[in-house]
Amino acid sequence: MRALIQRVSGASVSVDGAEIGACGQGVLILICAMEGDTDDLPAKMAAKISKLRIFKDEAGKMNRSLVDIGGEALVVSQFTLAADTSRGNRPGFSQAAAPEEGERLYEAFAGELAALRVPVAKGQFGADMQVALTNDGPVTIWIEL
Template identity: 50%
Template structure:
């Protein structure tokens, strides 16, 4: 499972001109699901995102987590995080999970965040979405359950 985690002051996602998810301060998470991912991986990734200390404390150091600042999450599925363009011009998505298991694990990731007490807004799985965000810092962290980065 791969996540692009961005600290935001606000973010929203629209589908066909209608807002499907919107948050204030918190994290914008683009989530890609790989073929070998499991429910346990989804739960661990949710825990990592919720506890990632990328919010500033009183001394200006990144020392607070999403849970510490009571922030929200906008989670958007993005299979293109598994795009492999090494040695080619057109990326291959062979390592991305097929739609059915990917949707299930994406939903499990969102539910795991909710169980941790996080307010979660979402896009619509497999829809063409427009995402707007204000990246604060900017702070962007890449997480990979296989620790490839």
């Protein structure tokens, strides 16, 4: 699994002009299941992200986690994180999991994150979505398991 995490003061996702998910202070998680991902990865990714110390403490140092601050998460599927740009100018996406498998792992990840006491809002798998966010910092982290 690959994830791009952005620390946000707020984020939302819309489909056909209607907002379907939003979060306040916390993280926007763009996530992609990769070909060959195993069933244990959603839980591992959720645990990693929930404990990632990317929020400021009283001294202004990034020393607090999403769970520590009681933050929220907006989880959006994004198969383009599987892009292979090593040849030519058109990215290839053959490393992404098949749609059915990708959706299953995406839903499993969101469920695992919610089980860790993180309020989770989601995008719509496979939809053409518009994502709005206010990146706080900016802080953007790439994770691959």
